[in-house]
Amino acid sequence: MTAVVSNNTFVGDLRIDLSVIQEWIAGGSRVLDLGCGDGTLLASLRDHKQVTGYGLEIDPEQITTCIARGLNVVEQNLDRGLANFADNSFDTVVMTQALQTLREPHRVLEEMLRVGKECIVTFPNFGHWRARWHLFFNGRMPVSDLLPYEWYDTPNIHFCTFRDFEVLCRELQITILQRQVVAEGPFSRFLKETRPNLFGETAIYHLTRR
Amino acid sequence: MADIHAPDSVGVVVPQTLQFDQPLQLACGRTLESYQLVVETYGTLNASKSNAVLICHALSGHHHAAGYHSAEDRKPGWWDAYIGPGKPIDTNRFFVVSLNNLGGCHGSTGPRSINPQTGKAWGKDFPMLRVRDWVHSQARLADRLGIEQWAAVIGGSLGGMQAMRWALEYPERVRHCVVMASAMKLSAQNIAFNETARQAIMSDPKFCDGDYLSHDTYPKEGLAVARMIGHITYLSDDGMGEKFGREIRSGSFAQGIEEPVEFQIQSYLRHQGDVFSDSFDANTYILMTQALDYFDLAREYDDDAVEAFSRAQCRFLVVSFTTDWRFSPQRSREIVDALVGASKQVSYAEVDTAYGHDAFLMPIERYYRLFQAFMQGIELS
Numbered sequence: 001m002t003a004v005v006s007n008n009t010f011v012g013d014l015r016i017d018l019s020v021i022q023e024w025i026a027g028g029s030r031v032l033d034l035g036c037g038d039g040t041l042l043a044s045l046r047d048h049k050q051v052t053g054y055g056l057e058i059d060p061e062q063i064t065t066c067i068a069r070g071l072n073v074v075e076q077n078l079d080r081g082l083a084n085f086a087d088n089s090f091d092t093v094v095m096t097q098a099l100q101t102l103r104e105p106h107r108v109l110e111e112m113l114r115v116g117k118e119c120i121v122t123f124p125n126f127g128h129w130r131a132r133w134h135l136f137f138n139g140r141m142p143v144s145d146l147l148p149y150e151w152y153d154t155p156n157i158h159f160c161t162f163r164d165f166e167v168l169c170r171e172l173q174i175t176i177l178q179r180q181v182v183a184e185g186p187f188s189r190f191l192k193e194t195r196p197n198l199f200g201e202t203a204i205y206h207l208t209r210r
Numbered sequence: 211m212a213d214i215h216a217p218d219s220v221g222v223v224v225p226q227t228l229q230f231d232q233p234l235q236l237a238c239g240r241t242l243e244s245y246q247l248v249v250e251t252y253g254t255l256n257a258s259k260s261n262a263v264l265i266c267h268a269l270s271g272h273h274h275a276a277g278y279h280s281a282e283d284r285k286p287g288w289w290d291a292y293i294g295p296g297k298p299i300d301t302n303r304f305f306v307v308s309l310n311n312l313g314g315c316h317g318s319t320g321p322r323s324i325n326p327q328t329g330k331a332w333g334k335d336f337p338m339l340r341v342r343d344w345v346h347s348q349a350r351l352a353d354r355l356g357i358e359q360w361a362a363v364i365g366g367s368l369g370g371m372q373a374m375r376w377a378l379e380y381p382e383r384v385r386h387c388v389v390m391a392s393a394m395k396l397s398a399q400n401i402a403f404n405e406t407a408r409q410a411i412m413s414d415p416k417f418c419d420g421d422y423l424s425h426d427t428y429p430k431e432g433l434a435v436a437r438m439i440g441h442i443t444y445l446s447d448d449g450m451g452e453k454f455g456r457e458i459r460s461g462s463f464a465q466g467i468e469e470p471v472e473f474q475i476q477s478y479l480r481h482q483g484d485v486f487s488d489s490f491d492a493n494t495y496i497l498m499t500q501a502l503d504y505f506d507l508a509r510e511y512d513d514d515a516v517e518a519f520s521r522a523q524c525r526f527l528v529v530s531f532t533t534d535w536r537f538s539p540q541r542s543r544e545i546v547d548a549l550v551g552a553s554k555q556v557s558y559a560e561v562d563t564a565y566g567h568d569a570f571l572m573p574i575e576r577y578y579r580l581f582q583a584f585m586q587g588i589e590l591s
Contacts, residue, residue, distance in 0.1 A: 030553070054550060060559070060576050067527070067557050068583035074546055074558045084547045 014044050020180050020204050021094060021120050025049060029091035032056070032116060034078055034108075035098035039066035046071070053090065079103045082111040090116040097202075099123040100156040106168060113174060113209045122204045125181075127161030127197045162197045169207065178206040218294045219286065220252040220277035220301055227317060230350055234312075237340040243326065247351055248273045248310045248317030252293060253301035255355070260591045262357040263299060264348060265289065265308040266365030266372035269440070269498050270490060272316035275308040276301075291573040298582040303590065304361060312347050313339045313498065315491035322423070322491050334420025334493055341368070341505045345375045352383070359383045361588050366390035366570035367537060368498070371505050374545070377522040378507070384524045386588055388581070390570040391534050393541035394507040394515055394548070400536065403443050404499040407436035411492045420493055433492045434483030441482050446533035446566035454478060508548075515548035525555040527584045529577065531569035532562045557584065 014022065018041045025031060027049040033042050036055025039062075045051035054072045057063050066073035076084075078095075079102060093116030099105050100123050112119040124147065125131075134142035141151040149156060160168070162181070169176055181200035191199040214221050225248050234242045250273045255262060265275050267288075276293035278286055287308075293299040299306055310318040313336060321336040352360065363384050365373040370392025377387045396404075411417055414432025418425045442450075454475040461471035511518035526549055530542035539560050549556040561577045563569045569577070 052553070054556075060562075060580075063557075063559055064576075064580045064583050067559075067580055068587065070587045072555055072557055074550070074556070075560045076558075084543065084550075086551065089551075 014040070017096065017122055017180075017182050017202055017204055018044065020182075021096070021122075022049065024120060024178065024206050025051060025092050025094075027051070030089075032085065032090045032093045034082075034093065034095040034112070035101075036062075036066065036071075036073060037096075038062050039069050039071045039073065041094065041096065042066070042071050043069050078108055081107070082115050085115040087114055088117055091118065092116050093119040094121075095119070096122045097124065100158050100160070102158060105158050105160075106172065109168070109174070109207075110172060113207065118177070118206065118208045120204065120206050122202055123160070123165070124156075124202055125162055125197065125200050126159035127163065128201055129198050132198075162200060162203050165203070165205070169205075173209075175208050175210050176205055177208055180204040214278045214281055214283070218296050219290070220294050222280060222283075223250050223252065223274075223277035223287075225250050225273055225279075225317065228351065228354060230347075230354075232350070234343070234347060234350070236337050236343045238338045240337040242312070242319070242337065245312060245319035245347070246317070246323075247312070247319075247347065249351065250274060250276075250287075250308045251355075252276055252306040252308075253304050255305040255357070256590065258591045259357055260359070261304050261361050262352070262355070262359075263304045263306045264352070264360050264363045264376075265293070265299075265306060266344070266348070266363065266369035266376075267308070267311060268365070268367040268369045269502065270437075270486070270495075271369065272314060273308050273310040273318075274316070276306070289571065291571070292578070292581065298578060298585050299364070300582075300585065304585075307351070307355065307357075309348065309351060311339075311344045313494060313501075315494040320491065321493035321497065331423045332493075333423045336493060336497065339497055339501050341371050341375050341501055342379060344372055344501075345379050348372070348376070349380055349383070359385060361590065362386035362388060362585070364388040364390075365392070367392055367567065368502055368505075371502075371507070374507055375505075377524050377526070378518055381521050381523040384522075386527070386584075387522070387524045388527045388529075388584065389542075389545060390529045391531055391537045391542070391567055392528075392545070393537050394545055395505060395509075396503055397541075401503050403439060403536075404503055407439045408496050408499060410435035410439065411495060417492060420496075422492065429492050430487045433487040433490060433495060434480070436483075436495060437486040437490075438479045438483040441479060443536045444567040446535065446564055448533060449564040449566050450475065452564060515544070516551035519548050519552040519554055522549075522552070522554055526557070527581070528556060528558045529570070529581070530558075530560050531565065531567070531577075532560060533564055534567045534569060536567040 031051050031053035033055040036057050042055050056076045058077050063073050093112040102108050131142040181196040182202040183200050228247050231244045274287040275289040276287040295302045310316040313320045321332045325332045363373045363376045370389035373387050373389050376384050411432040414429035416427045417429040457474040459472045459474045459477045461469045508515040508518040528542050528546050530539035546558040559580050563574050565572045
């Protein structure tokens with residue numbers, strides 16, 4: 001179930017994690033992208049897989065960029081929920097690198113699986129060895145390239161490890177269809193085959209309610 | 211300072227009056243045998259006629275949306291901030307059509323016009339109009355100008371209602387629809403404000419039951435109060451506070467002096483009412499506010515907005531403004547939700563501003579840039 005790829009690798013002009021997501025999404029499907037940023041994923045899905053859909057975003061600059069790219073982008077704060085979207089109204093609901101910024105990630109996850117038949121989630125691994133090293137030896141919250149914020153001033157308010165996330169999925173009776181783990185450097189890439197929770201930097205989960 | 215030679219101004223523009231002799235069947239059941247529309251255009255219609263943009267005006271708007279009527283003109287048209295060379299509605303790319311709607315009082319056939327059957331001004335007998343009547347008359351205007359399909363139909367507030375109705379009544383004739391600070395229907399509070407404004411007009415003794423023209427008089431005071439009520443609802447509490455606060459224009463609070471105090475906001479509002487009532491018609495005001503009240507996008511679609519929008523074929527841009535309490539962001543979100551429910555192409559932005567409902571008329575950087583990005587994405591053949 002687990003495969004390992006590098007975070008900074010690009011497939012064409014698409015970051016590797018987005019490229020993995022693109023592979024998982026069926027051509028011509030209807031997608032909702034939560035926290036769509038500048039619309040890179042949606043534009044690629046539109047151009048390469050005839051996907052239709054909408055991005056939700058709250059950053060004004062990013063919204064303008066999406067509009068300039070001809071994408072459908074809706075200004076909506078994910079913390080306000082997805083109540084305005086009907087059950088099963090999308091084939092896939094995607095959320096990349098936003099889970100840890102949400103006030104109630106578990107609720108949003110459930111909402112994603114109400115609105116979408118499937119969902120894809122990516123998030124940074126707080127169990128990565130460098131984060132553990134930082135906390136263990138410095139006794140301070142990790143600040144790194146991956147997690148560049150001080151604890152008091154960070155959008156990332158709900159960190160978890162891969163293992164934490166999978167426990168949550170079990171509790172919420174969510175089925176994990178696929179998982180890919182992204183990491184950097186040949187050393188980590190090799191080691192995370194066996195110890196993803198220690199060496200994986202980003203996880204990409206493909207989930208469903210079945 | 212007005213600059214008619216500014217590179218981003220359309221400069222001096224000349225309105226034209228177009229006569230229509232084909233009877234127009236109205237939603238109220240009556241028919242307008244013939245009518246005139248006053249129109250301004252900016253930019254040039256391209257050979258394929260694919261670059262035409264229709265501007266739909268709001269309650270008190272008119273055809274003069276951009277540029278100046280003469281070199282001495284002090285103020286440009288009402289949407290000059292957004293229409294001109296290089297602006298979001300770029301007249302280097304688009305052929306922009308702006309009209310005064312039927313029932314208006316700026317030259318198009320309305321209550322002040324002569325009723326050919328009686329030889330006298332229509333006055334209160336002018337037919338009641340609905341948003342769809344304006345849309346149908348605008349479609350006739352498009353026919354006259356040789357425009358088969360609009361690149362975009364754009365409007366704020368009541369203008370946004372026309373833009374949405376266009377997308378449902380003539381889906382094949384609209385490629386893009388831009389709806390700002392609007393709603394699919396008014397709330398009870400909104401109707402209440404309109405009713406208070408109408409009552410202010412009607413209770414002016416000079417209103418003469420709407421027949422003031424034949425009595426050679428005019429309910430100026432009532433119309434001014436109506437405008438003052440409206441104006442309050444177009445601004446936000448914060449915006450008013452920032453602009454006026456409790457600043458005093460005259461008088462004193464000193465003890466021992468009996469002198470009434472006039473706040474700046476009082477004088478400002480009275481000035482607004484005064485200027486407006488000099489240039490507007492009371493029956494038009496009543497007619498326009500009624501069209502607002504009656505508008506309900508989905509009424510004829512079993513009150514199902516998703517069903518209504520399923521007819522539309524165009525791409526939508528919906529914009530709301532955070533401090534707009536007359537047409538709050540929630541009203542715009544309802545539009546967006548219905549469009550998403552109908553699987554239509556739509557983008558939505560909620561612009562942070564203190565300008566309230568009037569924000570859609572104001573130069574606001576974020577609004578300007580996203581509007582521009584949307585308009586630049588419109589392909590012309």
